[in-house]
Amino acid sequence: MNNTIERICKIYGYLAVQEQSGADFISSKELAEAIGTTEYTVRKDFSVLDIKGYTRKGYEVKSLKEKLGVKFRLNKERRACIVGLGRLGTALLDYEHFQNDGFEIIAGFDSSINKIERIQTKIDVFPVGALAEVVSSRGIELGIITVPAKAAQEIADVLIRAGVKGILNFSPVKLNVPKDIVRLDMDFTNALRFIAAKFVIQNK
Amino acid sequence: MNNTIERICKIYGYLAVQEQSGADFISSKELAEAIGTTEYTVRKDFSVLDIKGYTRKGYEVKSLKEKLGVKFRLNKERRACIVGLGRLGTALLDYEHFQNDGFEIIAGFDSSINKIERIQTKIDVFPVGALAEVVSSRGIELGIITVPAKAAQEIADVLIRAGVKGILNFSPVKLNVPKDIVRLDMDFTNALRFIAAKFVIQNK
Numbered sequence: 307m308n309n310t311i312e313r314i315c316k317i318y319g320y321l322a323v324q325e326q327s328g329a330d331f332i333s334s335k336e337l338a339e340a341i342g343t344t345e346y347t348v349r350k351d352f353s354v355l356d357i358k359g360y361t362r363k364g365y366e367v368k369s370l371k372e373k374l375g376v377k378f379r380l381n382k383e384r385r386a387c388i389v390g391l392g393r394l395g396t397a398l399l400d401y402e403h404f405q406n407d408g409f410e411i412i413a414g415f416d417s418s419i420n421k422i423e424r425i426q427t428k429i430d431v432f433p434v435g436a437l438a439e440v441v442s443s444r445g446i447e448l449g450i451i452t453v454p455a456k457a458a459q460e461i462a463d464v465l466i467r468a469g470v471k472g473i474l475n476f477s478p479v480k481l482n483v484p485k486d487i488v489r490l491d492m493d494f495t496n497a498l499r500f501i502a503a504k505f506v507i508q509n510k
Numbered sequence: 511m512n513n514t515i516e517r518i519c520k521i522y523g524y525l526a527v528q529e530q531s532g533a534d535f536i537s538s539k540e541l542a543e544a545i546g547t548t549e550y551t552v553r554k555d556f557s558v559l560d561i562k563g564y565t566r567k568g569y570e571v572k573s574l575k576e577k578l579g580v581k582f583r584l585n586k587e588r589r590a591c592i593v594g595l596g597r598l599g600t601a602l603l604d605y606e607h608f609q610n611d612g613f614e615i616i617a618g619f620d621s622s623i624n625k626i627e628r629i630q631t632k633i634d635v636f637p638v639g640a641l642a643e644v645v646s647s648r649g650i651e652l653g654i655i656t657v658p659a660k661a662a663q664e665i666a667d668v669l670i671r672a673g674v675k676g677i678l679n680f681s682p683v684k685l686n687v688p689k690d691i692v693r694l695d696m697d698f699t700n701a702l703r704f705i706a707a708k709f710v711i712q713n714k
Binding site: 307308309311312314315316318319340342378379380382384386392393394396397398401403404406407408409447448471472473474478480486487488490492493494495496497498499500501502503504505506507508509 | 511512513515516518519520522523544546582583584586588590596597598600601602605607608610611612613651652675676677678682684690691692694696697698699700701702703704705706707708709710711712713
């Protein structure tokens with residue numbers, strides 16, 4: 307199911323761009339190319355999800371996006387926070403593309419009071435001691451972890467106890483989370499490794 | 511094949527950690543859990559790749575890592591550069607985990623001479639006009655793009671003409687690249703979308 311969810315999320319993002327640029331219809335071929343899969347896979351995903359509406363012109367962009375949005379609740383605004391305001395954390399704090407897509411970063415946290423006081427951002431920033439309280443009182447559903455490796459598990463535990471549904475983890479640590487919590491690791495090294503390995507395989 | 515390559519890269523990273531911590535053997539069950547897939551899938555991947563050596567104690571960590579390293583050339587050191595030295599770019603410039611895993615960031619580029627002059631890093635930094643020359647003369651194989659959306663395609667074109675094999679793209683743009691070049695997009699918004707969608711599906 308993970309692969310289907312991943313593809314649907316990419317398709318949803320692509321449909322959002324197409325909708326903004328005024329496209330009315332889209333073919334499964336174009337969707338497949340945009341997200342790097344086959345037309346067959348796109349059609350199979352939609353069939354499993356009982357998504358209909360393929361006409362000679364293709365799928366209607368707006369209605370397809372709406373259907374996927376409802377099915378996966380991608381049409382809901384969700385609040386996120388960032389823990390760890392080093393260079394990566396502060397870069398993400400003001401990453402404007404989140405907001406266009408229904409995600410709002412509403413708080414940042416760091417263990418250094420000095421850093422909290424000096425940081426220049428429009429987002430509210432707090433000492434990490436306030437994490438549990440702010441997450442639960444402000445309805446934050448997603449936690450983004452950009453702290454050093456040794457602090458990551460403890461931060462994850464606090465986030466989960468405070469009620470987040472998922473964690474986007476940038477630290478190079480395998481976090482332990484309960485089964486009902488979604489964890490996704492952004493592993494930059496693995497991304498480079500994938501590129502290198504794929505180049506080797508496809509040019510053999 | 512993409513999914514197999516992705517899993518193998520994650521397994522390779524996990525084996526590197528296990529090797530460093532002194533583990534001798536590892537089961538396909540542990541590998542599966544570590545990378546978030548099933549034991550069946552791990553065994554199937556290995557069988558497709560003709561990887562043998564499963565004993566009662568499991569796979570020998572060192573030998574399995576070596577086999578995968580040779581097959582996917584993951585044992586080769588590769589040079590990378592970062593184009594766009596904003597906060598994300600500079601965070602990646604000094605990301606120490608790359609180096610432990612065979613990737614070396616050897617150059618950074620930015621269009622602002624002012625930024626180039628003020629930046630504090632041990633990595634060599636250059637004006638973006640030097641990109642083609644530095645990439646080809648220093649044997650850089652991987653380009654990491656952290657420039658704003660409107661500059662991304664042009665930078666990708668220069669990188670490719672200068673001889674990179676793959677591009678790790680952090681800009682929110684679908685880059686056009688020739689078929690033999692590997693492109694991987696790091697889409698932070700899509701990562702949050704995946705977490706939100708998966709939470710909805712698994713807790714239905």
